[in-house]
Amino acid sequence: MSRLLAEFGDEITALARSIAHHGLDPTQSWAVVEEQGQVVVLEGNRRLTACRLLERPSRAPTPDWVDRFRRISSTATTDDSYQRPNCVLFDRRADARYWIQIKHHGRGAGEGTAPWGPEMVYLDQLNNGGEPEGWNEFWYWLEEAYRPDPQMADLVNQARRKQYTTMKRVYDWKVKELLNAELGSDGTVHASADPQKIRPFIEALLTGMLPTGARPAGSPPAGTVISSRTLNDQETASNTLKCLWNRTIGQADVTADYHARAAEPGDTQKRPAPTGSPPSPAGAAAPGGETSHGHPSSTAQDAGDPFQPDRTSRPRNHDRPRKGETHLYADVRRASLPGRLREMLKECSDLKIDDHPQVCAVMARVTLELAVDALINHHHLTVKNQKNRLVDKLKVVLRHLDPHYDAKEPGRPELGAHGPQSSPATSKVSFFEI
Known part of the structure; x- marks a missing residue:
């Protein structure tokens, strides 16, 4: 209420x-x-x-x-x-x-009946089987990351209500890169940056998204205005956000420690309701049909x-398969890969295998060779066979990943040299991950 x-x-x-x-x-x-x-x-x-x-x-x-x-x-x-x-x-x-x-x-x-805003439309799409989007999900990453901090939690909530769609420019054009963030196969955002280490940047960013009169009490003055007018093209947005990062973070290491990165996603803690909410009267219908952001x-x-x-x-169709099971390479993390390969993998993740089997077959072959070439160039490996065949490149890379690849007991059996599917091509995920 x-x-x-x-x-x-x-x-x-x-x-x-x-x-x-x-x-x-x-x-x-x-x-x-x-x-x-x-x-x-x-x-x-x-x-x-x-x-x-x-x-x-x-x-x-x-x-x-x-x-x-x-x-x-x-x-x-x-x-x-x-x-x-x-x-x-x-x-x-x-x-x-x-x-x-x-x-x-x-x-x-x-x-009259209240129309749905952009966030409600997005959540309704999710509940009907639609695909998650990174910039939308980043709002929820912020909500989870700063839930224990009342001041930041209030700031996140205020900014989301006032400037929900501005996050598309903020996240897609620069913040995703700064935080080394990516939408995971579980439909949530994963970032290698520690939320506490980047707190000054996030606080300045969200404060800048609010008009002066809407800022929570105790918020610092916004040194940079963040709006569709100040971020009217990608180059301007990138420069503005990079300057804000340099002013608040500089060259500090913001990487989360190993245990934080390895933690399982999907915190299922419940969100505290605001204090002072009256209890539901006996016999009346429960008001639980909407949460703080209206879904x-x-x-x-x-x-x-x-x-x-x-x-x-939120009600979801838990029986539908994950995107990684239906779309080509959709479960591969792309954050640290070379630009061309990252773009190719993103294209692949939009291809549903059952709908485009021939295209997926070609894309799988091309993308795999791009990944192999990238790894060979990165580690300065030598392919002895001058015919430059993919199978020869794969063997070189597999032996680099596991020096005991050809032994009876390989060091990395998951690469498939002695498994039931002992083809070098079975190791495509390892190339992308490594």
């Missing part, structure tokens, strides 16, 4: 006033689903908040909101039928999706539960 009021407060006030004088819109039923013994509102969370506060204004999180809803409630000209809304109970969330989508067509002064949560919250579900709880 606190989060909805913080983001849509004026609209919820207008909606409550409309309900107080005209009742609930009889043409709009609430879409609900029963999960874990609770009724979860999938469509109608602003209406739910308005009805709760009309019924009992004292539930509001601050005295100002209490007074505002008391005034609205005291002028009500309708009966209490709004406390018993028409609901459509769906067996599954997916069954309600079509009806929810067609209702998002404009909010008016608050009486549907997957479970309802118990009354008084101090946690909100984090983004890892």
Whole structure:
């Protein structure tokens, strides 16, 4: 309730006033689903908040909101039928999706259904099987990295709400390179930079993304303005962000230590809700349909539960195969590879093997030889056979990777010399990884 009021407060006030004088819109039923013994509102969370506060204004999180809803409630000209809304109970969330989508067509002064912003559109695409994108996921990397730091957590949340799409230019045009970050096969961003070591840069970056009046208390003054106007082309953006990096980080080593890099991704800690959120009244529908950034949560919250579900709880189709199983070389990390090879692998990762088998076969061959040539050049290896055949290059590289490759007991059996698939071509992942 606190989060909805913080983001849509004026609209919820207008909606409550409309309900107080005209009742609930009889043409709009609430879409609900029963999960874990609770009724979860999938469509109608602003209406739910308005009805709760009309019924009992004292539930509001601050005295100002209490007074505002008391005034609205005291002028009500309708009966209490709004406390018993028409609901459509769906067996599954997916069954309600079509009806929810067609209702998002404009909010008016608050009486209409709120349209989805760019973040909500992205999350909806993910929940329907779409592919994750690095710059979107970087917001969640920041959220997880700085969750223990209240000041930084607030700064991340403010910047995400104010300048969500600006991150595409920030991340794609420079920050991804500075942090040596990449979208992993698990759909999350992985970076070799230590979040604490790069904190001054991130703080200056996010502060620069906020207008002066929207900066959290205690934030340092922004020395660099970060907006679509100051980052209007890639060269300008790259220079601006590089200067900001030099000013805040300089030549300091920001690489995370080995244990931090080796940690498993996908922290499933729950996100604390803001203090002061009132408990859900008995018998009322749970408000867990939206989180801090407006996307549907997957479970309802118990009354008084101090946690909100984090983004890892979003409903996803867990049965669909990973992209690395369906697209060519999609599970290969590209961050430290030569530029041409990195570009080629990115092209490959967009190719679905079942849809383009012939193209994938050619690309696999070409990309593998590029990887082998890159490794040979990097280590100054010599190919004795002057015919320059791929098979000869592969043998040279495999023997470099494992000096005992031809022995009965090789040092690296995973390279495949003595395995059931003992072809040099079976080692393609090792070249990319190394």
